Amino acid sequence: xxxxxxxxxxxxxxxxxxxxxxxxxxxxxxxxxxxxxxxxxxxxxxxxxxxxxxxxxxxxxxxxxxxxxxxxxxxxxxxxxxxxxxxxxxxxxxxxxxxxxxxxxxxxxxxxxxxxxxxxxxxxxxxxxxxxxxxxxxxxxxxxxxxxxxxxxxxxxxxxxxxxxxxxxxxxxxxxxxxxxxxxxxxxxxxxxxxxxxxxxxxxxxxxxxxxxxxxxxxxxxxxxxxxxxxxxxxxxxxxxxxxxxxxxxxxxxxxxxx
Amino acid sequence: xxxxxxxxxxxxxxxxxxxxxxxxxxxxxxxxxxxxxxxxxxxxxxxxxxxxxxxxxxxxxxxxxxxxxxxxxxxxxxxxxxxxxxxxxxxxxxxxxxxxxxxxxxxxxxxxxxxxxxxxxxxxxxxxxxxxxxxxxxxxxxxxxxxxxxxxxxxxxxxxxxxxxxxxxxxxxxxxxxxxxxxxxxxxxxxxxxxxxxxxxxxxxxxxxxxxxxxxxxxxxxxxxxxxxxxxxxxxxxxxxxxxxxxxxxxxxxxxxxxxxxxxxxxxxxx
Numbered sequence: 001x002x003x004x005x006x007x008x009x010x011x012x013x014x015x016x017x018x019x020x021x022x023x024x025x026x027x028x029x030x031x032x033x034x035x036x037x038x039x040x041x042x043x044x045x046x047x048x049x050x051x052x053x054x055x056x057x058x059x060x061x062x063x064x065x066x067x068x069x070x071x072x073x074x075x076x077x078x079x080x081x082x083x084x085x086x087x088x089x090x091x092x093x094x095x096x097x098x099x100x101x102x103x104x105x106x107x108x109x110x111x112x113x114x115x116x117x118x119x120x121x122x123x124x125x126x127x128x129x130x131x132x133x134x135x136x137x138x139x140x141x142x143x144x145x146x147x148x149x150x151x152x153x154x155x156x157x158x159x160x161x162x163x164x165x166x167x168x169x170x171x172x173x174x175x176x177x178x179x180x181x182x183x184x185x186x187x188x189x190x191x192x193x194x195x196x197x198x199x200x201x202x203x204x205x206x207x208x209x210x211x212x213x214x215x216x217x218x219x220x221x222x223x224x225x226x227x228x229x230x231x232x233x234x235x236x237x238x239x240x241x242x243x244x245x246x247x248x249x250x251x252x253x254x255x256x257x258x259x
Numbered sequence: 260x261x262x263x264x265x266x267x268x269x270x271x272x273x274x275x276x277x278x279x280x281x282x283x284x285x286x287x288x289x290x291x292x293x294x295x296x297x298x299x300x301x302x303x304x305x306x307x308x309x310x311x312x313x314x315x316x317x318x319x320x321x322x323x324x325x326x327x328x329x330x331x332x333x334x335x336x337x338x339x340x341x342x343x344x345x346x347x348x349x350x351x352x353x354x355x356x357x358x359x360x361x362x363x364x365x366x367x368x369x370x371x372x373x374x375x376x377x378x379x380x381x382x383x384x385x386x387x388x389x390x391x392x393x394x395x396x397x398x399x400x401x402x403x404x405x406x407x408x409x410x411x412x413x414x415x416x417x418x419x420x421x422x423x424x425x426x427x428x429x430x431x432x433x434x435x436x437x438x439x440x441x442x443x444x445x446x447x448x449x450x451x452x453x454x455x456x457x458x459x460x461x462x463x464x465x466x467x468x469x470x471x472x473x474x475x476x477x478x479x480x481x482x483x484x485x486x487x488x489x490x491x492x493x494x495x496x497x498x499x500x501x502x503x504x505x506x507x508x509x510x511x512x513x514x515x516x517x518x519x520x521x522x523x524x525x526x527x528x529x530x
Contacts, residue, residue, distance in 0.1 A: 148344035156359035170349040
């Protein structure tokens, strides 16, 4: 209990200090573009009404989740395929390096051309950006399966789907999750960007609307909300990771104790 | 039971040709415990992998109960030296033991029975819920042995299984192997570089030459079936046998050195 309190104190200490500094420094500011934090926080409940949550936040989050899920599925599937076959890898690697080097936001105008400006476009933009870290990390993870583990599997006749499910994917798990983690932050960025180009709702759209309408405190509340959203998502991600990779953290803790 | 005839394995990589195993012929009868011992780097692991169907021999053949081995046969179970890497760290002990059985298509009840029985007989009945990395090295190797037992193999292949555990654990594990072999009547092919271990464990010791490997000598171990660390190891006959095997291995090393000099290659080294 006490340990938990101390940890909570550590975790919340710096944010509290930063908010306090912002609060004090902005207090009494008359600059229209930098309103006092007090004004921003007062505006928050007025701006983010139930309607806005339903009409803007929810669609954004759903598009993010859809794009992210697509990227995760495609990235892991393709990555496993490429990682397990040397020839496929030799053929694909140069192309992958090129595609990965293209900054995903630049895809927005391109994807708009054939996917329109609806949800499909935004989900595709998110998916196209998120897929790379998942894909490349999966390739590396699958390649790095321990040769002894692979031979053990072979000697016990563990092949095909069972080998994939029980040996290859769990063994690549830590790396796949590293890719998924990177993809999550990329996804949030692309969610916002895709809504800034052409949209009629969403968090990014709302923030740009506020900025264009000189509703500066409203704009700031949107940015705060985005930060909070990112924070909550990464927290959920960590929870999922702890669950799936519990064995890995335990193993690492053990090997660190006895080198 | 296990018939190895004219086995030869040559590795070829980037223009270099390494002859790890030259010509090996030996048999292991059903229910026998045979130890293969040879100087370090003499291709013991290569040999065992060929026997287990994990490597394809360059020439010669391996037959298990009359059927030629091409790929890992269901009648063989492998215990590797690197227990930490051979057990899957993402599965608990019980699932590690159970996984090969699932692949064999056994029913759930039968699997549970085999897993419990195998863990029981290696003295880890209550470790099924632990992760392998929560156990000590010796216990992990016990789990690997339990996994092999549960698989109900005709032949158990063990590749220097105790090379990485401490001496006391090693003695316990040796006795465990002896006991399991006597209780279950399985056929065991045990590879080691430890002469004492080979003599203590085996009913027969096959001494291998240095790489490129041939059979240097086959030796029947005429120690009583009932062996224990305290008395067997100080028995005069044990000392005679181990001295003999040691002399053979020294001769094997010298023999190869002379051969290499004559051939003027000097690069042959087993994997």
